[in-house]
Amino acid sequence: MSLRYLGRVSPQSRSIFASCSYLKARPRYRLFHDTSSQKSTTINSSDHHNDHHHHHHIISPGVQSEAAADQSLNTARGNLVEADAHPHSTQYLKAFDNKELFSFLLMGLCTSMNPVLRTCIKVFPYVPISVIKALVYRIYCGGDNIQDVRKTARRLHSRGINNVMISLTIEACEGNDNIDPEYIIDETIESINGILVPHTVEMIETAGKDINDIPSGYVALKPTGFVKNAPHVLKNYRNGEEKAFDELVAKASRACQAVYDANIELAKKYPQRVAPFVVAVIDAEKYDLQPAVYELQRQLYQKFNQMHKPVNVVGTLQMYLSDSANLLAYEEKLANQNNYRLGLKLVRGAYIHSEKARSTVIHKTKQDTDDNYNAGISYCIDSILEPSSKANSSTIGHLVVASHNAESLRLASSKVYSDANVNNKNKNNVVLGQLLGMADEVTYDLIQNNKINNVIKYVPWGPPLETKEYLLRRLEENGDAVKSGNGWTTFKATFNTLMGRLFKSSA
Numbered sequence: 345m346s347l348r349y350l351g352r353v354s355p356q357s358r359s360i361f362a363s364c365s366y367l368k369a370r371p372r373y374r375l376f377h378d379t380s381s382q383k384s385t386t387i388n389s390s391d392h393h394n395d396h397h398h399h400h401h402i403i404s405p406g407v408q409s410e411a412a413a414d415q416s417l418n419t420a421r422g423n424l425v426e427a428d429a430h431p432h433s434t435q436y437l438k439a440f441d442n443k444e445l446f447s448f449l450l451m452g453l454c455t456s457m458n459p460v461l462r463t464c465i466k467v468f469p470y471v472p473i474s475v476i477k478a479l480v481y482r483i484y485c486g487g488d489n490i491q492d493v494r495k496t497a498r499r500l501h502s503r504g505i506n507n508v509m510i511s512l513t514i515e516a517c518e519g520n521d522n523i524d525p526e527y528i529i530d531e532t533i534e535s536i537n538g539i540l541v542p543h544t545v546e547m548i549e550t551a552g553k554d555i556n557d558i559p560s561g562y563v564a565l566k567p568t569g570f571v572k573n574a575p576h577v578l579k580n581y582r583n584g585e586e587k588a589f590d591e592l593v594a595k596a597s598r599a600c601q602a603v604y605d606a607n608i609e610l611a612k613k614y615p616q617r618v619a620p621f622v623v624a625v626i627d628a629e630k631y632d633l634q635p636a637v638y639e640l641q642r643q644l645y646q647k648f649n650q651m652h653k654p655v656n657v658v659g660t661l662q663m664y665l666s667d668s669a670n671l672l673a674y675e676e677k678l679a680n681q682n683n684y685r686l687g688l689k690l691v692r693g694a695y696i697h698s699e700k701a702r703s704t705v706i707h708k709t710k711q712d713t714d715d716n717y718n719a720g721i722s723y724c725i726d727s728i729l730e731p732s733s734k735a736n737s738s739t740i741g742h743l744v745v746a747s748h749n750a751e752s753l754r755l756a757s758s759k760v761y762s763d764a765n766v767n768n769k770n771k772n773n774v775v776l777g778q779l780l781g782m783a784d785e786v787t788y789d790l791i792q793n794n795k796i797n798n799v800i801k802y803v804p805w806g807p808p809l810e811t812k813e814y815l816l817r818r819l820e821e822n823g824d825a826v827k828s829g830n831g832w833t834t835f836k837a838t839f840n841t842l843m844g845r846l847f848k849s850s851a
């Protein structure tokens with residue numbers, strides 16, 4: 345499995361709340377359809393079948409009226425004004441231990457000036473893995489074995505983060521076929537039973553919250569990890585690689601079955617819970633692999649997401665794709681036609697820099713991506729929360745808002761946690777997720793200042809050697825953050841917090 349996409353987090357998203365003025369930044373909320381190309385409301389399913397990239401007739405999922413959308417935005421704005429009253433400080437640093445603060449400082453130092461950064465990047469491949477492990481691994485990675493990841497999950501719990509999305513990190517990039525799909529699937533299933541299930545039960549039993557206030561636990565499944573030569577298989581899943589693709593689906597199904605079985609067992613013990621206990625999440629890949637991944641997702645939805653039951657499988661949609669609003673509509677239509685529920689993780693999308701067809705497939709501007717993302721999460725949240733009296737009856741059954749963007753997260757949380765939804769049974773079916781070691785100030789603000797329960801962290805884990813490349817990207821990105829004013833502010837605050845503690849303890 346690769347963590348390539350995790351390397352694409354813009355400095356803006358990490359730039360704390362200081363840059364987040366929701367009211368200033370948002371010109372006008374657009375409905376979930378692009379006026380230029382989406383006039384038609386008919387859908388020709390033969391055009392779409394299994395390859396949304398080639399469809400031309402469009403249906404908008406924007407079932408709400410423009411007035412309703414504006415109203416919902418205004419409500420969200422009202423809540424955000426209130427939330428903005430909280431100072432966006434560096435308070436969150438207090439939750440980290442000295443070792444973690446030291447690691448943040450070290451990353452900050454390495455990236456403080458361009459020449460230093462360049463040297464660090466050059467030297468990094470030669471730094472022994474034991475040194476990396478001792479110095480920075482812990483702030484970005486969950487560990488290299490099941491026990492360590494459980495400890496990480498507990499550490500996160502002490503910061504108010506009551507569940508995790510675990511992701512076994514085995515690089516399976518194009519050109520690198522050193523993976524053993526059988527090993528990956530076995531380890532993944534072990535991680536479900538050895539990390540996710542016990543951690544979720546522990547949180548239910550010990551966190552002192554209502555059973556419906558504990559977020560679900562997630563296992564991320566990378567489609568490229570489940571078959572040898574995955575990019576080739578995915579690109580040709582209908583063109584000679586049908587058998588290999590079926591094997592890939594069978595492997596992913598094994599992990600989903602483990603999730604399904606765990607949910608059935610846990611529901612017997614805790615029948616009052618509405619949301620799933622654990623969930624399998626299919627990650628999104630580069631554009632040319634996605635038609636096959638959508639097909640994989642649909643087969644898994646069909647098999648594991650029954651009507652009127654909590655969903656077991658969540659698929660990913662990349663909202664930077666200009667066609668993503670249509671795709672969401674299409675997925676919802678397919679689900680209705682075939683009697684299954686949709687689970688969705690909405691991301692902006694990570695492959696913008698490497699996407700060859702960027703000019704034709706990705707939104708023209710960041711603002712367009714942002715508008716589309718926010719419209720997408722609004723639509724899904726409204727849909728999930730709409731049947732307020734009934735649990736698990738909507739077609740879109742579960743949503744992970746996977747983002748570091750403070751505006752998007754606030755939009756989502758203000759909708760879910762509005763006064764109108766206090767007793768809504770489906771609230772727990774919307775969860776907000778950020779990467780471990782990234783956007784910690786945003787995560788902190790959601791939990792501590794806004795009292796949001798449904799926040800999780802994405803925790804990559806696996807052999808340290810495999811995660812070295814991932815750590816190198818953290819180094820590069822932190823360089824951007826430090827160069828932007830906020831990184832420097834954070835660096836100074838980290839330094840002061842650490843010095844304050846050391847000084848105090850030696851006094």
Ligand SMILES: Cc1cc2nc3c(=O)[nH]c(=O)nc-3n(C[C@H](O)[C@H](O)[C@H](O)COP(=O)(O)OP(=O)(O)OC[C@H]3O[C@@H](n4cnc5c(N)ncnc54)[C@H](O)[C@@H]3O)c2cc1C
Nearest residue numbers: 357627628691692693694709710713746747748749777802
């Ligand atoms: C829990 C979690 C799981 C994830 N899983 C996946 C996954 O499965 N697949 C995947 O692809 N990514 C995944 N990502 C990464 C995600 O897609 C984003 O790259 C990352 O989160 C940064 O986006 P943001 O929402 O945090 O917001 P921001 O930092 O505000 O937005 C940055 C993003 O905006 C978009 N963007 C930037 N500039 C432009 C432009 N000029 N025009 C159009 N769009 C632009 C890009 O998508 C860029 O990544 C995941 C992220 C998280 C937190």
